[in-house]
Amino acid sequence: MQETPVRVRLLNSDEVHAGFAAGWSGAVAEISLPEGAATHFVLGALVEMESEERLYLGVIEDMRPSGMSILVEHSLERSQLGWIQQVWG
Numbered sequence: 001m002q003e004t005p006v007r008v009r010l011l012n013s014d015e016v017h018a019g020f021a022a023g024w025s026g027a028v029a030e031i032s033l034p035e036g037a038a039t040h041f042v043l044g045a046l047v048e049m050e051s052e053e054r055l056y057l058g059v060i061e062d063m064r065p066s067g068m069s070i071l072v073e074h075s076l077e078r079s080q081l082g083w084i085q086q087v088w089g
Contacts, residue, residue, distance in 0.1 A: 004051050006031065008070075011046040011057075019067065021051065029056070032067040041068060053078055 003020035008031060017040060019033040029049065041047070043063050047070055049056040055076045062069035076084070 003032070007050045008033070008041075009048050010041065011048055015040065021049075022067070027058075027072045028061065029058070029070045029072055030067065031070060035066070038063060038065055038067055050078075055081065 003022050006019055006021050007016045008019055009016045017033055017037045019031050019037065022030045022032045024030070031049070041060055041063065043060055045060050047058055047060060049058065049070060049072075055078060056070070056072045057074040058070040058072040060068050061071045
């Protein structure tokens with residue numbers, strides 16, 4: 001399986017970390033991060049994950065030194081975001 005580049009951040013932070021979506025199991029994304037980046041996240045935290053095509057919102061349900069598992073609760077196609085931002089002003 002090909003890894004997809006992603007950017008991950010805590011919802012209450014502007015600090016963004018680059019990583020890869022290494023795979024999916026249902027609504028759970030397995031994210032690999034560079035060494036040391038996982039220390040910026042905590043179990044149960046709300047996160048935003050962006051890929052080139054989609055924006056995902058979810059919660060960290062598992063942590064490991066090399067990454068995390070994110071239970072994705074919402075996702076939007078990035079092509080739709082511009083339209084939504086225009087409607088909301």
